[in-house]
Amino acid sequence: MRKLSLILVLLLLPATLLVSSFKAPSANLNNNIDPPNEFETLLSFLETNRDFINTDAAPALIPADEVKKNLKNPKYHIIDIRSATWFEYGHIKNAVNVQPSDLLNHFENSISPSEYDKIILICYSGQSAAYFTGLLRIAGYDNTHSMNWGMSSWRVDFAENSWLKNTSDDFAAKLETTTHEKGAKGSAPEVATGKSDGEAILRARLEKAFATPYKESIVKSALAFENPNDYYIIDYNGSDRYAKGHIPQAVQYDPNGSLSSTADLFTLPTDKTILVYGPTGQETAYVVAYLNVLGYKTGNLAYGGNSFMHKNLKENNWEAFSKKEVNMFPVIE
Numbered sequence: 001m002r003k004l005s006l007i008l009v010l011l012l013l014p015a016t017l018l019v020s021s022f023k024a025p026s027a028n029l030n031n032n033i034d035p036p037n038e039f040e041t042l043l044s045f046l047e048t049n050r051d052f053i054n055t056d057a058a059p060a061l062i063p064a065d066e067v068k069k070n071l072k073n074p075k076y077h078i079i080d081i082r083s084a085t086w087f088e089y090g091h092i093k094n095a096v097n098v099q100p101s102d103l104l105n106h107f108e109n110s111i112s113p114s115e116y117d118k119i120i121l122i123c124y125s126g127q128s129a130a131y132f133t134g135l136l137r138i139a140g141y142d143n144t145h146s147m148n149w150g151m152s153s154w155r156v157d158f159a160e161n162s163w164l165k166n167t168s169d170d171f172a173a174k175l176e177t178t179t180h181e182k183g184a185k186g187s188a189p190e191v192a193t194g195k196s197d198g199e200a201i202l203r204a205r206l207e208k209a210f211a212t213p214y215k216e217s218i219v220k221s222a223l224a225f226e227n228p229n230d231y232y233i234i235d236y237n238g239s240d241r242y243a244k245g246h247i248p249q250a251v252q253y254d255p256n257g258s259l260s261s262t263a264d265l266f267t268l269p270t271d272k273t274i275l276v277y278g279p280t281g282q283e284t285a286y287v288v289a290y291l292n293v294l295g296y297k298t299g300n301l302a303y304g305g306n307s308f309m310h311k312n313l314k315e316n317n318w319e320a321f322s323k324k325e326v327n328m329f330p331v332i333e
Contacts, residue, residue, distance in 0.1 A: 038191040038201050039295060043261060045198025046294075052137045053290040054260045059283040060133060062120055062145040064153040067092065068329050075117040079106070081132060082123055082151070090331035092154065095122065100132050104210055107141060119144045125162045126150035127300065128214040130282040134289030135209050138202070146282065149325055156326050163303070163321045171225045171308035175245035182251050183232070185266040189295035205293045217288050219275055219299040221308040231275035231299070232268065236284050245312065247277065259287065268296055277301035279319035 052058055070076040071093050078095040080087055087097040098106045107113050121136075121144065123129035129146040136144040152159040193204035224233060224247055233250040235242050242252040255278075258264045268274055274296055276284040281304040291298040305313050306321050313320035 036196050038193060038195070039188045041196070041198045042191055042201045042205065043188075043265075043294065045202060046138065046290075047261060049198075050138050050140060050202075051260070052142075053134070053286060054257050054263075056256055058137075058256060059130060059286045060137065060145045061126070061130070061148040061282060062118065063148050064327055064329065067120055067122075067147055068327070070118075073117075075115075077111060077116045077119045078122060079103075079119065080122045081129060086124070088333075090151075090155070090158070090333050092122065093330070093332050100128070100214065101211055103132055103136065104139070104206065107136065107139075113141050113143065116143055120147055121145070122147045123150045124158070125152055125166075125281070125303070127281045127285050127302070130285035131214050131217065131289050131300070132210070134286035135206060135293070137286075138290065138293055139206055148282065149280075149321060152321070153325050154327060154329050155331060156323070156328065159323070159326045163306075163325075164323070166303045167306045167310040167321055169309060169311045171221060171247075172245075172310075172312055174225055174248065175309065175312075176248045177243060177245055178248075179243075180249055180251045182253075182264055182267040183269055187270055188266065189270045189297075191295045202293070205295075209289070209292055217292065217298065217300050218302050219273075220302050224275060224277070224301060225308070230273065232272045234274060234276045234287075236276050236278045236287060241316075241318065244316070245309070247308075250277075255283070259290070270296065272297075274298045275301060278304050279313055280304045280306060280321070 067078065078092055079098050080091050080095040081098060081100050084097060091097070113119060119141065121129040121133045126146055126149045129150060133144045133146040147153070149163060152163040191201065191205070193201050195201045195204055224231065228247065228249045233247050235246045235250040235252045236255055237252065238254065239252055246252070253259065253264060274291060276287050276298065278284040281300055281302055284304065285300050288298045288300040301307065310320055314322065
């Protein structure tokens with residue numbers, strides 16, 4: 001009898017083990033495993049692989065005359081991101097019209113980016129093209145550039161509808177020379193894509209950035225001067241320029257290095273809009289693209305210092321736009 005019972009136990013044991021193997025895991029099994037900090041993972045990936053903004057390669061501007069000289073060069077690919085209406089009004093020969101929200105698809109499915117020496121983005125003033133070029137650089141397309149001054153440098157009628165009507169000295173008399181200190185290093189923004197590795201998190205952040213119109217990142221100079229307390233204002237110039245006059249309450253950050261984790265990145269607030277300005281708005285559009293991807297709420301001052309102290313820029317030979325920057329190159333109409 002005992003022998004028979006032992007045999008039954010031995011026969012039933014595998015079945016019992018099989019059934020138990022399908023039991024739901026304990027609800028407390030993973031309680032001690034924290035999800036990854038997406039911001040830290042993303043930042044580590046960018047600084048290891050795509051740290052363009054903190055190098056001398058930024059901003060990646062290309063002059064109009066170089067584009068003109070290479071119109072027949074098959075190694076140059078021109079992308080015009082203006083509206084279809086303006087593209088039809090007049091565009092550079094061989095340029096393709098791609099809306100910003102379709103840029104990733106264009107790079108991944110319509111062209112082979114590595115086949116080109118330079119891919120040039122063009123817009124009205126160079127600012128939105130710089131922003132989306134910044135995103136493409138972060139995406140890994142190191143041969144992308146934006147054309148300096150946009151179509152405003154190609155022909156005068158384009159300039160009249162963009163740069164020439166947006167340069168002013170309206171707030172030059174309100175500049176200050178007081179030095180303002182950077183904020184104390186603090187917390188980082190929250191990034192929540194649901195992804196766990198750096199490249200996947202970056203992809204999700206880029207998809208959101210390309211789907212968001214650049215106009216949502218634009219701040220006009222009147223708002224900065226009338227409501228400086230609404231922003232954490234970054235003067236993205238050298239200390240010598242900062243000392244000669246800046247927007248009230250602006251804090252100076254050095255270009256090409258200050259926004260790394262080992263420098264001043266963590267001095268940026270997460271509870272306030274960060275407003276970045278430089279001389280033209282083009283160089284800072286690259287910065288805004290980088291900070292937006294990282295999760296900071298960031299704005300770009302439209303037309304930079306040209307929008308409020310144009311004469312000062314001109315007198316100091318600091319990237320002031322004028323008719324001297326305008327060519328009379330042909331367009332396809």
